[in-house]
Amino acid sequence: MKRKLAMAALALVSVLGAIPVMAAEDPLYISVISKGEQHAFWQAVRTGCEAAAEDYGVDMFYYGPPSESDIALQVEALNTEIQKAPDAIALAALSTESVMAQIQECLDGGIPIIGFDSGVPNAPEGAIYATASTDNQNAAALAAEKMMEEESFVELVKNAAADAPVVIGVLSQDATGESNVNRTTGFVNKMVELVSEYQEVSVTGHELWLAEKEGAPVVINVEIPATPEVTDITNAANALLNTKGISAIFCSNEGTVSGLLAATSSGADLEDGAAYGDLVVAGFDAGAPQKNAVRNGWFIGSVTQDPYRIGYLSIELAVKAANGEEVEDVDTGAQWYTAENIDDPDIAMLVYD
Amino acid sequence: MKTKKLNMQKILAPAALVILYVFFSITGRNFFGMDGLRQILQSCYYIGYMAFGVTFVIITGGIDLSLGSLMLCSALVGCCAYSAWGWPLWLALILILVIGGLFGLFNGFMVAKLKLPPFIATLGTQMITLGFGSIISKVRTMYFPSVGSVDEWFRSVFYIHGQFPTGVLWLLGAFAVGWFLLNKTRFGRYVFAIGSNEEAARLSGVKVDRYKIAVYVVCGLFVAMAGIFYGAAYTTVLPGKGNGEEVNGIAAVVIGGTSMAGGSGSIFGTLIGVLIMATLKKGLASVGLQAHWQTFFTGFVVIGAVLLDIVRNNAALKSAKKQVQ
Known part of the structure; x- marks a missing residue:
């Protein structure tokens, strides 16, 4: 009996031992x-x-x-x-x-x-x-490019004048986190580059991106909330929305998107014909509220890693x-997702709830 | 015949350990060898200390659910003293032991003097220590010195020096201390006595309350040591963590054959239990299975060990009845 057991064990060991040998050419x-x-x-x-x-x-x-x-x-x-x-x-x-x-x-x-x-x-x-x-700078630049592909918005930029400037708002959660800073920089730089083809641009708001030009017909305003709490982000979003001439807003992450949506009746005010129906909004990252905003056409689209x-x-x-x-x-x-492609399998895989 | 049976049961856990080791040596990638062995040992330092400590508690018929959170609470506070308050490291390490001992005392007081059920008392301590660590550290993440920093000796002394796993010596040292305490001292004899029949122990003059408190203090000190080894191995200590780690310690004790009913158990068994869990963890990873598989299989091992305990008790009961008849 003992012998049989030993034999069986031996057989088992040799079989198991042979497995790595059989897998030739590791x-x-x-x-x-x-x-x-x-x-x-x-x-x-x-x-x-x-x-x-x-x-x-x-x-x-x-x-x-x-x-x-x-x-x-x-x-x-x-x-x-x-x-x-x-x-x-x-x-x-x-x-x-x-x-x-x-x-x-x-x-x-x-x-x-x-x-x-x-x-x-x-x-x-x-x-x-x-x-x-x-590369967060390149990714955020994509949002600026997509905004400037909106014909109505480009018309607005072309017709802007010093006494009635077009304002482009940037909502960034903070000016310390590496990814947020890079995204804001990427968006601002690209926007300045693209708008400069038609008009002079001034960058105001947070000192990190300050490049003010007296009497410029297009103004990029970088708004940083007092703290990353959603209530403060909402206040910052309200400040942007109340700016005279506000025509576009870029939110650099999920948190700032939430703040903007909170300031616009969960996004309903961005619906065509509503208070901010003409506002061109682009977001970054995903999350259920942002996906909803994109799907409803309240945002022209959002960037996702x-x-x-x-x-x-x-x-x-x-x-x-x-x-x-x-x-x-x-x-x-990065990828750009809109109401049209959000449910494509390739994109749906990238945008989380 | 009877003694032979007992021996069979005693060698069951070590035999399981050997079988597991041989199995993974054959099937695992780079599992067999000194490096593999070192890895197994290195992954069981902190669990080993927790398990040795709680072995005493379980033999008295108690339980300590605050193991995991107390381990990280004491480590977090000590590390806070070191990196935020600028204490020298050796003093911070003493603080870790003091905190472990004090919370052990607290547990023991509640169980022995206030007569709280150990399950509830230590559940409370689990939550208290979770909160306490966060409060003291102001919910900051703390870092023990790692390679290349000023107090590099910390890692050398408690974890690994060059290629030599210094922590193994500490683990064996803890085993020796635990074994001596349990088997060669009056304290150890009373631990068993309290676990088998508390009332009988009291009637025969054992100061049960005092020894019960001492048992929880010993456990707290072992757990604080576990915190030091955790810091040496993983460097980063997060606030509000550690609950859930206690199951590793308790599982090792149970696998090692210590009865949850109290009155019987051994430090050697606990050591084997710890090694079985570590071998499973490293072995399953070496064949490409992830950590959750380890938890999954360990669960079955724990249940198997307890079942064995029940079978053993029933058999003992039957033979005792026979003798009476």
Whole structure:
């Protein structure tokens, strides 16, 4: 009996042992350590990663902690993955401080790390080979371009005069957060560039973007709320709406969109024929209220990051880095969604509720 | 015959550990080897300390649900003293132990003197510690010194020095201290006595209240140590976290064969329980399964261990009845 058992165990061991041997020609093994899996945003990142892994024929392991405060779990997952000696790691760190030792280990062991989304800020020099993330300036510039594709708005700009200036409002949640600052800068710069073809432009409001020109017929007014609380954002939105000559507003994130909607009877005042029916509004990011505003045509459209491409390109960079090719940071781009395309499968995947 | 049966049950958990280790060594990617072993050990430092501490409590027939939140509360406050108030690190570490001890005392007082059920008393402490940490730290995230910072020695002493996992020595040290306390001292004998029959212990002159309080203080100190190891391993401590970690500590104790009814259990069993959980965690990851699978499987292991406990108790009861007849 004992002998039989031993034989069976031996057989089992040999069968299991043979599995790795049979898988000839090991494909590249890439570990992806993300910030989560629960949000639609991260689901899209994962879909992108999986598509790239398929295209490049690599073995991929994707990890996302249950929530963005589960730092210990992310560190453990990273430890485990480093142990598996991957050919490259794609990492979006919850806390750079917590993974400093692991990053150093990868640096010493020659494992390339690719940052993605927010990446790994303040990492030691040379550890992060490249980062795949949204260039917020380019993304927000897209909103300015789309506004200037609205013929009625362009007419308004052309006919503006110094005594009755056209005002373009920018609502930014704060002037300190990197992504908000970049989005505002990107929008303002692009708008100045496009409007300058027809008219002189003055930029007023927050000092960070100040470029005032006396008597300019078009004014870009950057409004920053006192605090990022929705009540203060709503006050700032009201201030913009009450500005004489206000013709367009760009909201740089989900929070400012909420503030603007709160100031316009949940957006109903933006309906054609209502108090602000002629206002040209563009948003950024998604969320159910914003999607609703876009779908109803209250917004001409909104910009969204492209998490699918963030995922796809991070794997692409990881593969290149693993093969010893030179890699550099890439802009994963942005998408413009409107009432027409919001339900297209390609777009619907990117805009979360 | 009877002793043989008992031995069989004693080796069941270690045998399960060996089987798991062999299984993942064969199937896992880079699981087998010194590095893999080091990883298993490294992932169980803080859980080990929590589990050793609560083993004493469970043997007396009590429970401590404040393990996880107390661990992170003491770590958070200590780290706050270090990085926000400018205390030297060694003093901050002492503060961590003091906080653990004081909340242990609080738990013990409620259970022994106020006669609150341990489940409720420590549930209250769980919430109090969650809030307390946030209040003291002003809801700020705190960072223990990591590699390349001034107090780098912290990580070297409590986690890893070069390639040498210093935390293993601490874990073995905790095991030795726990084993000695439970098996070689009067305190340990009374812990078992209280757990088997509190009234009998009282009648035979044991100062039950005093020892019960001491048990919770010991648990609090072990948990505070767990907080230090958590800080060494993960650096970042968030306010308002830690509830949920207690299940890891309690599960390890149960897997190790300590009876939830009190009166029996061992530190060695708890060590095996901790290692089984860590092996499962690292092993499942090495075959490509994510962390939630580990939680999923650990749940079954816990239920299996408790079932075994019940079967064992029934068998013992039957044989005892037979003897009486």
